[in-house]
Amino acid sequence: MSSFDTLHNNYEHNFIKYNAGFLKAMFGTADVTPFWIADMDFKVAPAITEALQKIVDREIYAYEFPTHKVFAAISDWFLKRHALQLDKKAFIQVTGVLTGIAVLIRELTNEGDGIMIQTPVYHQFANIIKTSNRKVVNNPLKIVNGKYQMDFKDVEEKIKSEHVKIILLCNPHNPVGRVWSKEELQKLVALANEYNVTIISDEIHADIVFDAATFTSIASLDQAKHITIIGSPAKTFGMQGIANGYLYIKNEEVHQKIKKAVTSLYLDHGNALSAYATIAAYTNGQEWLDELLVYLQKTIDWIHDFLQTELPQIQLFTPEGTYQIWLDVSGLNLSEEALKELFFHKAKLAFTPGSWFDANHSQYMRMNIASPLSVIKDAFQQLKTVID
Numbered sequence: 001m002s003s004f005d006t007l008h009n010n011y012e013h014n015f016i017k018y019n020a021g022f023l024k025a026m027f028g029t030a031d032v033t034p035f036w037i038a039d040m041d042f043k044v045a046p047a048i049t050e051a052l053q054k055i056v057d058r059e060i061y062a063y064e065f066p067t068h069k070v071f072a073a074i075s076d077w078f079l080k081r082h083a084l085q086l087d088k089k090a091f092i093q094v095t096g097v098l099t100g101i102a103v104l105i106r107e108l109t110n111e112g113d114g115i116m117i118q119t120p121v122y123h124q125f126a127n128i129i130k131t132s133n134r135k136v137v138n139n140p141l142k143i144v145n146g147k148y149q150m151d152f153k154d155v156e157e158k159i160k161s162e163h164v165k166i167i168l169l170c171n172p173h174n175p176v177g178r179v180w181s182k183e184e185l186q187k188l189v190a191l192a193n194e195y196n197v198t199i200i201s202d203e204i205h206a207d208i209v210f211d212a213a214t215f216t217s218i219a220s221l222d223q224a225k226h227i228t229i230i231g232s233p234a235k236t237f238g239m240q241g242i243a244n245g246y247l248y249i250k251n252e253e254v255h256q257k258i259k260k261a262v263t264s265l266y267l268d269h270g271n272a273l274s275a276y277a278t279i280a281a282y283t284n285g286q287e288w289l290d291e292l293l294v295y296l297q298k299t300i301d302w303i304h305d306f307l308q309t310e311l312p313q314i315q316l317f318t319p320e321g322t323y324q325i326w327l328d329v330s331g332l333n334l335s336e337e338a339l340k341e342l343f344f345h346k347a348k349l350a351f352t353p354g355s356w357f358d359a360n361h362s363q364y365m366r367m368n369i370a371s372p373l374s375v376i377k378d379a380f381q382q383l384k385t386v387i388d
């Protein structure tokens with residue numbers, strides 16, 4: 001039995017994932033097992049707990065921002081994990097990945113400009129664009145032979161017709177689970193360069209990649225123009241509640257502009273707990289992450305087999321990366337309302353409805369699988385019982 005097999009929530013907490021008020025507001029009932037928000041149910045790597053424990057044991061919480069050590073730890077990690085050499089001077093710390101995206105959009109575009117997203121995609125992208133008074137330009141992904149692909153023809157047409165200034169890329173892609181290949185990214189970069197569009201690449205899921213795929217950072221293709229959100233340790237190490245976000249901007253002029261904006265808003269420093277946990281994660285978390293990836297792969301294999309034999313009406317898009325799975329539930333032949341009734345009220349499962357990620361995807365569901373396999377198995381058994 002691995003440590004990932006145990007559910008640890010029998011202590012006082014206010015985790016959003018389990019919060020009754022949130023669940024009721026979103027799913028119409030709090031009587032559900034939650035598989036929605038991209039948090040993990042797993043305990044973090046022991047190295048993270050040890051680092052945090054040391055800080056707590058000091059019992060002194062003076063101002064302390066060892067940011068340069070954080071940047072060094074991230075750079076070392078990218079070199080050993082992704083064979084990517086990064087320049088420590090190109091990092092800018094922000095309080096979170098979404099904060100970083102919001103600042104970049106505001107600084108690099110004007111109100112009314114077009115920002116392209118590849119739908120269905122993480123729902124906060126559209127929110128950030130709209131609340132910044134910019135225009136959401138959808139570039140829908142295509143399904144070709146059961147696999148999601150980018151529609152480059154549509155990218156080019158919309159760049160020209162919709163005043164697109166930024167392409168907000170999600171790599172690995174939440175929720176469809178693609179890890180974009182080097183060739184796909186090269187095509188996107190070529191189009192962006194041709195039309196003077198900046199790619200902002202959200203790579204928060206970069207480390208959750210399974211054997212069949214290889215992660216390519218935009219930073220490995222073009223550092224002159226495009227911007228990488230190297231992300232944060234949040235998803236990799238399950239530390240969403242304390243993680244900061246990291247921008248990587250090599251272009252000197254853009255770097256200075258963004259640094260100035262971030263500093264003027266006092267968003268450039270996190271806190272000591274976050275910093276030391278991040279250093280510990282990237283320095284000593286490799287073994288834990290390798291075990292996690294094996295565990296998640298085992299879970300995906302189990303779900304794949306279960307759906308094929310027991311619930312063939314539901315189609316799994318086998319993820320190349322992320323711990324979200326994307327399910328096509330159109331084979332159940334139910335309306336959007338009936339699907340919600342079935343999943344939330346009858347099976348008592350809080351899966352995220354596909355319509356969160358794009359209005360046209362009401363026949364899809366996203367499930368977060370970072371839970372013990374026994375919990376996942378129970379969920380699918382419950383689903384099968386109510387469908388039968």
Ligand SMILES: Cc1ncc(COP(=O)(O)O)c(C=O)c1O
Nearest residue numbers: 038096097098099122174204245
């Ligand atoms: C693609 C993507 N970007 C950003 C975030 C959130 O990042 P943060 O909490 O650092 O703002 C998430 C969380 O699920 C995500 O999936």
